[in-house]
Amino acid sequence: MHSYRSLVEQARSLEKERGISLDFTDKNIADSWVRCFEHGLRPNANPVDTVLNQKELGQIKEQYQNIRDFIVPELELLYSQIAGSNFMVAFANNDGVVLDTIYDNQFLNSQASKVVIPGSVWLEKYRGTNGLGLSLQTNTPTIVAGGEHFFTSHGGLSCFASPIFDHNQNIVGVVDASTDTSSRQDHTLALVKLSAKSVEQKIFLDAFKHTNIYSFHPRSEYLHTNSIGLLAINEEGHIEGVNSNTRIMLSGLYKEDTKDFYNIFTTPFHNVAHEMNADKIIQVKDWLGSSVFMKLFQKQLTSAPASNLKPSPPTYRPCDDCRGSTLKEQKCLLIQKTFDQLEGKITAVSKALNISRTTVYKHIQKK
Incomplete structure (x- = not known):
């Protein structure tokens, strides 16, 4: 078992050997080299050539079919944007298994096309530092160019990868572009990131097609x-x-338990829903004072799945005395929500909002 210090020293030694300084490129790559040494990998040895058999690959493709329906058209678009420059594009799942690839003719005739194939696994512990594996490790878009790869045999490649997240912040896969050259091309990473974002959006729209999306x-x-x-x-x-x-x-405003539109924005949802559902663009403020423009993006396409049919949280409406005044409505709704959150304890609401018990009681009774 090597100490962390000795692992770092090995990574520094590899930097000197290759004549590069990772401090001036990407610390994530230096950290990746340390992990590779910790896995027992050696830069001048061969990568662990882990490839699934056709049956295993077929099963995983089937599991990811819904996502691949969105991925494949995006890969084709990405390919059309960078093809003809010795590139390939690929999609891998969150276990680093390559599921779909498109090669241009020049890349197809290179040695690299023999290793970046459907079924190949590109986790760091097998393939060393690489774009796809590093994105999965760091949850961020990455470039790994030339000698930044851990294995010397990958030194002629450059990889550009960006993770795809679902609405729960889980990585569902990675979009990757690779070229048989060692240059860092930031514009290529920008295209890959756009592709990943586009897939994220399509996955989100599909996941919530049972309700309106704004x-x-x-x-x-x-x-x-x-x-x-x-x-x-x-x-x-x-x-x-x-x-x-x-x-x-x-x-700072949205949290996992933030479910009410009014907890984020200063305008109750029912005050603006009609305008937005009529395809109008509205402007609203959040509770930190920032203004945003908002509109209906996708109308409800299906009914809610059975698993989503849960009792709805209470709907808050301003009392008759407050209706018509934006400031009074906001105060009234805040009192009602706080009353429910504090389980109907009027004294607790009074202390939390610094108002009298009589004021609390008035808004609760008249809602």
């Missing part, structure tokens, strides 16, 4: 791009799911 963005002209946040919201204004862009744009 898009939002700080700039209205971006409401049809892959940079939008997506919210799956049912008729009661309860959020059933969000995409990864939403988690970024609403950081």
